[in-house]
Amino acid sequence: MSENMHPNNARPVPFRGGGFRPVAKRGAAIIVFTTLILLAEWGTRTGWITNLTLPRPSDVATTLIDLWRSGLLWTHLSVSLSRLVVGGTIGITAGIGVGMMIGLFSYVRAGLIPVVAALFPIPKIALLPLFVIWFGIDEASKYALIALGTFTPTIVSTYGAVDNVDRTLVRMGQSFGLSWWSIVRKIVLPGALPGILSGLRVSVAIGIILLVAAEMLGAEYGIGAYILQAGSLYDLERLFAGVLILSVLGITTSWIIGLLEKRLLNWRG
Amino acid sequence: MDLTLENITHRYDGLTVLEDVSLHIPAGQILCIIGPSGCGKSTLLRLIGGLEQPSAGQVLQLGTPPAGCLNPLTYVFQDFALLPWRSVGGNISLVLEDHGIRGAAADKIIDDVLARTKLSDFRAALPRQLSGGMKQRVAIARALAVNPAVMLLDEPLSALDAQTRELLMEDLIGLWQRQPFTGVYVTHNLAEAVRLGHRIAVLSRRPGRLRDVIDIDIPLGERHIGDPRLEALQTRLWDAMKQEAMAADQELLHV
Amino acid sequence: MTDFTRRGALGLVGAAAALPILGSPVLAGTKLNVGALRFTSHAASFVAFERGYFDAEGLDVEFKFFQAAQPMAVAIASGDADYAVTAISGGLVSLAEKGAAKVIGGALSEEPGIDGQKILASNAAYEAGLTSAKMLDGRSWAISQAGSSFHYMGSKISAAEGATVSFKPLQKVGAIIGALKSGQVDAWSIVPHIAKALAGGGAVKIIGNVADYLPNYQVTTVFTSADNAANKRGQTEAFLRAFSKGADDFNAALVDKTAGDEAAAEMVKLIHKYVYADKPLEKAGKSIRNGAMRINKNASLNMASVTDQIDWFKSEKLIKDSITVDTLVDPSYSEMM
Structure with a gap:
């Protein structure tokens, strides 16, 4: 065809697209992690990294295995998890409730948003001594700390999510004569769920961070107490083992929320 | 059930959107409201x-809605307003649940309206799986489910492409017939x-006033694309509106 | 800045080793950072600084103040502080095991006849029968952190009474006092001036003396980085000399009270610049006098007590079994009792 006949000075148009689009590359993370760990192992073995700077990764692994074999891992993990679950459940449930109220009622919004804004940036750790007086030194003060820590970010993400619910859907509900409660339950709540769930990731991460703070006072067992003790003994192997457990905890909770999102938000496709 | 609009005036923050609109909407007919952008058509429908x-x-209802009517004044929205987390069937059952219609009774209604809108095979599908035209048919099915006395359609075809629009117009005519x-x-x-209109009400640019009401005697079933009578009517309407539309266009630039 | 002077100091240390006959100050202008807590137990350093004993040794000392002993030990390891005085904690031992810190002398000691650390009970626990350390069984004992001196004392005292106590880590002295006042924990042990101030205010009850259970307990030690101990002998010796002179003045004025009332008053005034500086002298003076405990002469170290402490850390699995007294202590600087 004549269209395919080209003069000598013809050249292909240079490709200028591509990039700027993250593509899942399997294994890249594993390679990065393995390289870093091998580097640390090599460095500590040759003395290039002193044992004051970094523990030997293999020693951290041994510490973890010993911890698991001694059964103490479950002792620490179970008390920490129960603190995280109880405190987090209280904080997140209350946070979703208050966030919904702020999203739905103008008076609550006007009254509470400044309170939440004032409460949010307070380092909850600073309030720990006060919590000890209020709730006692045992579990209650730990629950309270984690609950308060997860409470405020959940409120903010929840009312943000409620604000973002498509108003035409609400108007549709009203136009069909749905009751107020039906609109909240069947339109606002499911519509806000994506925002609430993504806020949950942040809240749970804050809960894990606060676990260490909560176990500063009066905790004999718990991952946080274990890390603090390792820190005060300057025992880097245990410190890193504890931090590793927290990281795994973070990854696990994030994975669980991911599963929840997949199940509850399958309509997003 | 007839509707009567008596001297409707509406303002937003001191800006008059509609001024002194009086209109009668007889039962069993379709009234089209047209007008340039920003003339308050959609506001009028919400009123x-x-x-x-x-x-x-005020807006007055004359007579009582027919028996079995769950929601006398029922909307069909331009952007469909389907709950994305509910299936086609679920979106329809949503408007029945509050009337205490569940289970077999609800199924019967849902099957009926889905059949009328030719959606029977899509009862379990989620909105994201449907095309725009299908979504609007679901919205129409949902409106039909509550057996409305009056259907309020707010630019129901504007979000659709021209071909889909043509198909849906035929569907609407079929439903009405x-x-x-x-x-x-x-x-x-x-x-x-x-x-689609048995009568056409023409609104002026903002503030929207009723400029004209035109009755069209041609039965809906006989109106086809390219019908010279309709073309002539359309031209007449356009001539009447053109100045208004241009003025409205200029006006928007200054807002 | 420090880099230059440290290098300079190294050269001077060499010179000092080569020419020990030369009178001081051989180390003129050696800059040192000395870690300190604002406690009466750190008075020896304050006295040596205020009375020019450090200057006389050619040491240009600057204090670095800390809130707790633990970060001070880490600061020594990181080189941010050169010398410090603190209790033997698990952290300090671990740092020594990693070759970062060495104990070079003793400081505060329990001594029979001198008012030492007190055992405290919360008012609630006292009313419920905790009137002496004999009743400790089943009670809770406040500690800052696992492996701290509070932990050691509580453990030794309860063991001596055959009691089982639960230890509550509360991180900071302030938090412990709060918990004790509100009855969240039952018992604690602390230096006398804090104990007496609390008991005097009716917030807690004193139920015993630590010295009854741990006679000659080496409460705090002088320590430095392993590098200083091994390679900067001249500088380290100079520091200890000045420190000991300060300790002598302190003991004479406030512990043995042989220097007379005027010297005692002057000593209190000197210490007040560093300790309880936010309180008026009259109030602070009482606390400072109350807190006066023996600081060992010539920084001599009670090895029996140190050994006992290390053995205890091992028995609690807080430090590695391979650690011995030699790991922690460089005995070449002071007399080992």
């Missing part, structure tokens, strides 16, 4: 359905107005 309150004047319903149909598209 008719009771989603907003007019600043002055099988079971005539009262409709108020807001559009800026003159072709839709002359195809």
Whole structure:
């Protein structure tokens, strides 16, 4: 065809697209992690990294295995998890409730948003001594700390999510004569769920961070107490083992929320 | 059930959107409301359905809605307003649940309206799996499910492409022919107005006043694309509106 | 800045080793950072600084103040502080095991006849029968952190009474006092001036003396980085000399009270610049006098007590079994009792 006949000075148009689009590359993370760990192992073995700077990764692994074999891992993990679950459940449930109220009622919004804004940036750790007086030194003060820590970010993400619910859907509900409660339950709540769930990731991460703070006072067992003790003994192997457990905890909770999102938000496709 | 609009005036923050609109909407007919952008057509529809309150004047219902009518004034929205987390069937059952219709009774209604809108095979599908035209048919099915006395259609075809729009117009005509319903149909598209309207109310640019009401005697079933009578009517409407539309266009630039 | 002077100091240390006969100050202008807590137990350093004993040794000392002993030990390891005085904690031992810190002398000691650390009970626990350390069984004992001196004392005292106590880590002295006042924990042990101030205010009850259970307990030690101990002998010796002179003045004025009332008053005034500086002298003076405990002469170290402490850390699995007294202590600087 004549269209395919080209003069000598013809050249292909240079490709200028591509990039700027993250593509899942399997294994890249594993390679990065393995390289870093091998580097640390090599460095500590040759003395290039002193044992004051970094523990030997293999020693951290041994510490973890010993911890698991001694059964103490479950002792620490179970008390920490129960603190995280109880405190987090209280904080997140209350946070979703208050966030919904702020999203739905103008008076609550006007009254509470400044309170939440004032409460949010307070380092909850600073309030720990006060919590000890209020709730006692045992579990209650730990629950309270984690609950308060997860409470405020959940409120903010929840009312943000409620604000973002498509108003035409609400108007549709009203136009069909749905009751107020039906609109909240069947339109606002499911519509806000994506925002609430993504806020949950942040809240749970804050809960894990606060676990260490909560176990500063009066905790004999718990991952946080274990890390603090390792820190005060300057025992880097245990410190890193504890931090590793927290990281795994973070990854696990994030994975669980991911599963929840997949199940509850399958309509997003 | 007839509807009557008495001297409706509406303002937003001191800006008059509608001024002294009086209109009769007889039962069993489709009334189209047309007008340039920003003339308050959609506002008028929200006033008719009771989603907003007019600043002055009132909307009156004459007579009682027919028996079995769950939601006398029922909307069909431009952007469909389907709950993305509910299936086609679920979206319809949503509007039945609050009336205590569940289980077999609800299934019967859902099957019926899905059949009428040719959606029977898609009952379990989620909105994201449907095309725009299908979504709007679901919305229409949902409106039919509550057996409305008056259907309030707010630019229902504007979000669709031209071919889909044509198909849906035929569907709407078919629905009306099988079971005539009262409709108020807001559009800026003159072709839709002359195809679907028994009467056409023309609004001026803002503040919207009623400029003209035109009756079209041609039965809905006989109106086809390219019908010279409709073309002539459309041209007439356009001539009447052109100046207004241009002025409205200029006006928007200054807002 | 420090880099230059440290290098300079190294050269001077070499010179000092080569020419020990030369009178001081051989180390003129050696800059040192000395870690300190604002406690009466750190008075020896304050006295040596205020009375020019450090200057006389050619040491240009600057204090770095800390809130707790633990970060001070880490600061020594990181080189941010050169010398410090603190209790033997698990952290300090671990740092020594990693070759970062060395104990070079003793400081505060329990001594029979001198008012030492007190055992405290919360008012609630006292009313419920905790009137002496004999009743400790089943009670809770406040500690800052696992492996701290509070932990050691509580453990030794309860063991001596055959009691089982639960230890509550509360991180900071302030938090412990709060918990004790509100009855969240039952018992604690602390230096006398804090104990007496609390008991005097009616917030807690004193139920015993630590010295009854741990006679000659080496409460705090002088320590430095392993590098200083091994390679900067001249500088380290100079520091200890000045420190000991300060300790002598302190003991004479406030512990043995042989220097007379005027010297005692002057000593209190000097210490007040560093300790309780936010309180008026009259109030602070009482606390400072109350807190006066023996600081060992010539920084001599009670090895029996140190050994006992290390053995205890091992028995609690807080430090590695391979650690011995030699790991922790460089005995070449002071007399080992």
